[in-house]
Amino acid sequence: MPLRSDWSEELCPVRRGLDVLGDPWIMLIMREVLHGRSRFEQIRDSIGISDAVLSRRLRLLVEEGLLSKVDYRADRRTHAAYVATEAGADLLPVMHAVSIWAEKHTAMPAGGAHMAIIHEACGNESTTGDACSACGEDLRPEDVSWDKPWKSARERLVGVPAVR
Amino acid sequence: MPLRSDWSEELCPVRRGLDVLGDPWIMLIMREVLHGRSRFEQIRDSIGISDAVLSRRLRLLVEEGLLSKVDYRADRRTHAAYVATEAGADLLPVMHAVSIWAEKHTAMPAGGAHMAIIHEACGNESTTGDACSACGEDLRPEDVSWDKPWKSARERLVGVPAVR
DNA sequence: CGACATACTCTCTTCAAGCAAGTGAGGTGA
DNA sequence: TCACCTCACTTGCTTGAAGAGAGTATGTCG
Numbered sequence: 001m002p003l004r005s006d007w008s009e010e011l012c013p014v015r016r017g018l019d020v021l022g023d024p025w026i027m028l029i030m031r032e033v034l035h036g037r038s039r040f041e042q043i044r045d046s047i048g049i050s051d052a053v054l055s056r057r058l059r060l061l062v063e064e065g066l067l068s069k070v071d072y073r074a075d076r077r078t079h080a081a082y083v084a085t086e087a088g089a090d091l092l093p094v095m096h097a098v099s100i101w102a103e104k105h106t107a108m109p110a111g112g113a114h115m116a117i118i119h120e121a122c123g124n125e126s127t128t129g130d131a132c133s134a135c136g137e138d139l140r141p142e143d144v145s146w147d148k149p150w151k152s153a154r155e156r157l158v159g160v161p162a163v164r
Numbered sequence: 165m166p167l168r169s170d171w172s173e174e175l176c177p178v179r180r181g182l183d184v185l186g187d188p189w190i191m192l193i194m195r196e197v198l199h200g201r202s203r204f205e206q207i208r209d210s211i212g213i214s215d216a217v218l219s220r221r222l223r224l225l226v227e228e229g230l231l232s233k234v235d236y237r238a239d240r241r242t243h244a245a246y247v248a249t250e251a252g253a254d255l256l257p258v259m260h261a262v263s264i265w266a267e268k269h270t271a272m273p274a275g276g277a278h279m280a281i282i283h284e285a286c287g288n289e290s291t292t293g294d295a296c297s298a299c300g301e302d303l304r305p306e307d308v309s310w311d312k313p314w315k316s317a318r319e320r321l322v323g324v325p326a327v328r
Numbered sequence: 329c330g331a332c333a334t335a336c337t338c339t340c341t342t343c344a345a346g347c348a349a350g351t352g353a354g355g356t357g358a
Numbered sequence: 359t360c361a362c363c364t365c366a367c368t369t370g371c372t373t374g375a376a377g378a379g380a381g382t383a384t385g386t387c388g
Contacts, residue, residue, distance in 0.1 A: 022188025102181030
């Protein structure tokens with residue numbers, strides 16, 4: 001990932017990971033895609049990123065193998081869409097870890113509320129990010145919802161699409 | 165964290181977390197501190213960051229409450245040192261998640277090897293990042309070692325110091 | 329006193345972010 | 359058919375941070 005220094009050859013996995021993940025937009029884009037918002041304008045409008053930066057990040061994410069670009073038909077025309085690959089879907093535990101950390105250690109703004117990670121496969125809230133704290137199974141995007149009380153919404157995530 | 169846009173008032177915890185963690189240096193600095201490398205020059209030399217950037221990041225991390233700056237005497241003089249706070253030590257699951265993701269989804273460079281997370285409290289390797297996959301206990305820095313075969317070293321982490 | 333170490337700060341150049349505007353391919357309405 | 363729209367970008371401009379290197383303030387040692 002040649003945004004700044006190239007750390008892809010580092011021996012320490014933390015550093016290799018940060019080569020890709022050490023950018024504030026990457027995880028936000030992946031979060032949107034895992035929420036099923038797969039089109040350029042959907043992602044742009046939901047996270048407030050500029051066109052230029054989103055365009056570059058999407059290209060990088062496809063190069064790095066976290067997203068794949070697909071065309072699909074809707075509204076009588078062809079749209080570009082970005083869907084998670086296995087590597088992209090596997091970012092879920094990282095997002096969960098960030099979320100759990102932030103809930104514990106950043107100030108909750110006015111109007112905020114606890115976001116619960118719901119493991120739909122067993123029906124319970126998980127308090128850990130990689131394996132469900134209730135049933136012990138790995139948390140896969142397609143089995144997880146994020147309960148966001150400030151939006152009065154429980155949003156089901158989407159994983160790697162079955163057909164490509 | 166006013167490096168770029170300020171996301172500290174965002175309702176979504178992922179975004180609030182990325183306000184602090186969405187920078188490649190932050191996690192690397194915290195990793196060094198959790199390895200007991202607490203002085204300016206130790207951190208600088210082990211991660212290869214410029215003086216100016218390290219200085220700014222350390223100030224930010226103290227402001228954000230992830231590090232605390234302490235003076236200690238060694239070599240007959242007073243040194244500045246940075247030690248993790250509770251919020252800093254709680255980054256360990258995030259680091260583990262990044263590391264596990266990177267081991268699975270980035271190319272292992274020549275000379276690299278699997279880095280095992282050892283839960284010294286039970287003596288086993290954990291394959292998950294927040295609770296030990298072997299015994300189920302939360303992974304706290306003071307109970308964890310990272311086994312780095314490429315350095316032929318098993319490095320014990322350090323948590324929040326008992327005295328401040 | 330001068331040499332040295334530590335923990336920074338300052339200066340300079342390069343490059344990305346953020347904002348705004350433009351572009352081109354495809355589709356739509358009159 | 360031709361102006362107009364939407365989508366998914368690209369281009370240009372300005373500001374500001376990164377990275378590299380040199381300088382500086384404080385304290386210690388001989």
